[in-house]
Amino acid sequence: MRSTDLGFRVGIGIFAAALLLIVVAIGLSLANDSSQSLQRFGLNFWRTSDWNPVAGEFGALPFIWGTLYSSALALLIATPVSLGIAVFISELCPAFLRTPLIFLTELLAAIPSIVYGLWGIFVLVPAVRVVEASMPDGVRELPFFSGPPFGVGMLAAALILAVMVVPFTSAVAREVLKTVPMTQREAAYALGATRFEAIRAAMFFARTGIIGAVMLGFGRALGETMAVTMVIGNNPQVSLSLFAPQYTMAAVLANEFTEAANALYLSALIEIGLVLFIITLAVNALSRGLIWSMAQS
Amino acid sequence: MAIPRPVRDSGSGIRDPLPPPEGPWKIEVEHLSFFYGDKRALEDISIKMQPNLVTAFIGPSGCGKSTFLRTLNRMNDIIPGARVDGRVCIDGKDIYGTNVDVVSMRRTVGMVFQKSNPFPKSIFENVAYGIRINKMTSSRSELAGRVEESLKQAALWDEVKDRLHESALAMSGGQQQRLCIARALAVKPDILLMDEPASALDPIATQRIEELIYQLKADYTIVIVTHNMQQAARVSDYTAFFLLGRLVEYERTDKMFTAPSEKLTEDYLTGRFG
């Protein structure tokens, strides 16, 4: 009996080990295949902003800029909306609406990225172009709004990322709010709190988990590829302007991977992939850690 | 002034003499019925309570005593499907009437819960919470003074005065419960509702809470739900016995525990069921 149980454990343990193997393999293969670029360029790779591989220039700063900027903007838009939805579904909405609303927000998450991208190109970008073109000249002076109204650019990317992030953050925030004991809200109500004040007390209790949920959304936005590359303009420049077409790490991989004509070019792209991997790993680990620590207390 | 100690054993003992049972009533409940959806949880309850006395609600599990307590500050409003018939008058005004501001009413009727529920903040912030949201003070020193006063009233000040800014969650269960009492007192209610405040506490902490109740009675009207009959006998002036959502008997404590009028009450008190 003991040996068959052991055999069982080892047998399925091998399959479980496959996951460990794959994760390690991903890390190793990325590191290995980017070694040429790592050795050749070192840290300067990430400090220069001229990306012209055909002419031998490999400055990857625009990509990390674009990734972080677009994700941060998306977070700015998506976080209040996600928390609003989470609060509405878990604290405010009538019981019969709960399931349909949850289903609808899950649907948002299920729509493939390419479909968002398609809609982005043909519906969102023209709309953004109209908005950009109708900006008053005074606003145009600001660095955030400078440049011709292409439509494609940081603003469109941030908007579409926000739409894609909302279902994730709100789902996790909702779960987190469910774990707040009812007596926290009751204590607030008993002291004469309004609805808002009592919910605020519950959200304070859940603050670690909520931050974790927001970080999860951030991680999601960092890695998003298709929808972003179809609306961001794919121009490797560092710009504060929402109107400017820019580039992200995921987008450049999608567009240029098959075009890489030589080993150095490919290695540089894989280095970008490596850094993207590390950043999303860190953000996701942090977010899970926060959510887990909330579940413990 | 020497404060008479509450008696530990039921029956004979020193108590302040009770005023005659007449108005004006602090709390007057008329024909109250309470429903969760279709299910009736409380049936036709009428009771009159005088100010500055302690009333205990006793009865077996599920008899409705906690539910009734929670109708006194409209805490059941937050449960979906809850419905109330009848009147609950505090100082003569029906709190279920139209045009009643529930939020400000709740400030005047304080509540302490069965399991202490301090906010995950510092001791100071917990007590200050109600003062802040109700904007009851206008300066930091006034706020600090109020917090100190409330903690003293809850007999907690000496233990925490040097660590006001430490987390409330680091205190013992008994201290947390006294903190919750201080928090409730900070908003200066007239009435204090206590739902089994000592059931999660050890005997020594329980004794301190009971002493506290005795001291607070001078300034507040207290209603306490307890499953512990001896506790009811120790701390309360009047006792109400509930069974299956109905009020079976409401009487002066000393009379109820020695010569109850209803057979059901007698059966419960002598342990025939419960």
Added chain:
Amino acid sequence: MMLRKIVSALFVGACAISVVLALVPLAFVLFFVVSQGVQSLNVDFFLHNPRPVGEVGGGMANAIVGTLMLTGLAGGMAVPIGILSGVYLSEYRGSRFASAVRFAADTMNGVPSIVVGVFAYAAVVLPLGHFSTLAGGFALGVMMIPIITRTTEELLLLVPNALREGALALGATRARAVFTVIVPAALPGIITGVVLALARVAGETAPLLFTSFNNAFFSTSLTQPISSITVQVFTYAISPYEDWHRQAWAGALVLVTIVLMCSMAARLAAARVMRVRGQ
């Protein structure tokens, strides 16, 4: 006091508005996909291959077959690994190895799909020397494994311990107890999880861009590049041809329909299981 009440009412209003704000893009996207896609959805779309560049007409038959093959490959790879590792995680919860595997699964879930594509490129395309269906299936499989692992683990944990103890008490080995009692008890949920994971990877584009790449012709070869609905939609969308844009919408409609059908099926299955269990 009045101010506090107003603030509270505004807050409630803001929460309601955020719900609307999130549902508006959903409605918008679905509306456009359906209205634009339906126009181009015809028999040709399903039966014909793409016409040469610039010519009008043709369809996505090869892409549909491609997506089916890629998803099938991915499932074939991911389902055994995912379910068995899920079994391990639930049976040997506390062990350090299980914690490491769980961490690996969560990490894999967080890896951007494009990075998975890069990995699959290094693992399959480079050794083979060219793009292939195998590489695409591998990439999608890598994405599916952690999803199925975690879902299986969670579902198995929901199975009451009493069932396991009952089987063991009757003399079953651990393996037998797991495979003949526990897994069958959780099977409806596991199947739902697998279906949802399949639908999810069927909609992926990034990992296929440089693994299965694309193929203008009909192909079912495992070692040649193959078309897929997602990559085809991408290619058409960024092209300058009106006709290709139309077909892109049609492809998007097919994708969204698959996703919607799988989601609904999953929900209905879950609801039925709840009813049968008497919950």
